[in-house]
Amino acid sequence: MIFVTVGTHEQQFNRLLSAIDNISGKKVLNDKFIIQAGYSTYIPKNCESRQFFSFQEMNKLMDQARIIVTHGGPSSFMMALERKKIPIVVPRQLKYKEHVNNHQLDFVDAVAKEKKNIIPVNEIENLESTLVNYSHIVDNMQSAVTLNNDQFTKHLEGLMWNVLKK
Numbered sequence: 818m819i820f821v822t823v824g825t826h827e828q829q830f831n832r833l834l835s836a837i838d839n840i841s842g843k844k845v846l847n848d849k850f851i852i853q854a855g856y857s858t859y860i861p862k863n864c865e866s867r868q869f870f871s872f873q874e875m876n877k878l879m880d881q882a883r884i885i886v887t888h889g890g891p892s893s894f895m896m897a898l899e900r901k902k903i904p905i906v907v908p909r910q911l912k913y914k915e916h917v918n919n920h921q922l923d924f925v926d927a928v929a930k931e932k933k934n935i936i937p938v939n940e941i942e943n944l945e946s947t948l949v950n951y952s953h954i955v956d957n958m959q960s961a962v963t964l965n966n967d968q969f970t971k972h973l974e975g976l977m978w979n980v981l982k983k
Contacts (some may be wrong), residue, residue, distance in 0.1 A: 819846070819948070820882035821864075822853040822875070824890045825935060830915050831859035835905050837886065838863050838942045845949055851878060871912065884951050886944075890975060891928075894935055903955050905936045905947055923980040935975030 823830040834857050841850040843864035846863050852866035853875070860866070870878065871968050879896055880886055887893035889908035897904035906929075908921035922939060929937045936954055947954065 818822060818878075818882050818887065819850045819884045820878045821850065821886040821894070822895050823855040823857060824853075825855060825869070825907065825921075826916065827856050828909070828917075829857040829859070830855065830877050830888060831857050832913050832915065832941055833857075833888070833944075834861055834866070837861070840945050840948060842947075845931045845945065848883060851882075853878075870889075880925050886947065886948075889925040891924070894928075898934060903934055903936060903958055905938055905951070907938045907944065908940065917940055919929045920980055924976065927976045927980060931972075942970065963971070968975040 819831070822910035832855055837850055838859070838861040839854060840846070841861075847851075850861075850864035852861055853870050854861070854866045859865060874919050875896065879900055880904070882902070885897040885902055885904045887897065887904050887906050889906055894904045894906050906925050908919075908925045910922060911917070911919050915978050925935065925937045926939075929933060929935050936947060936951075936958075938947050
């Protein structure tokens with residue numbers, strides 16, 4: 818199963834939902850797709866979706882997922898990392914009216930470069946090939962994700978300040 822979450826930000830993320838729905842409809846993967854759609858207005862035709870799941874349901878879906886696709890919010894991709902799963906992270910972008918600025922692009926790129934434990938997909942047309950080649954991509958990445966919340970929080974704070982200074 819592939820679980821997709823767009824978080825709880827109040828702007829739509831129709832670009833991601835439409836791309837996922839299209840990929841699911843093409844049957845290039847045998848996985849079932851489940852989407853947490855948030856405030857998006859796009860209604861998937863080829864995937865199971867709900868606006869929101871409870872925290873317990875999110876945990877269960879992430880535990881069961883073979884692949885987790887998230888937006889660029891740290892809470893979402895950290896939930897995947899806590900399960901020692903390397904998430905595909907699609908940052909929300911200002912030009913598509915998905916967020917108020919491009920901080921997710923900057924933040925995701927900084928985390929990917931520094932930690933090498935997420936797969937950023939900044940251009941939606943690369944999502945299908947990333948999903949299809951996920952196992953190969955992950956095999957070539959750092960797969961041991963350690964949980965040290967205090968150290969990570971301090972490091973995350975430093976990355977955020979660097980992004981905000983730009």
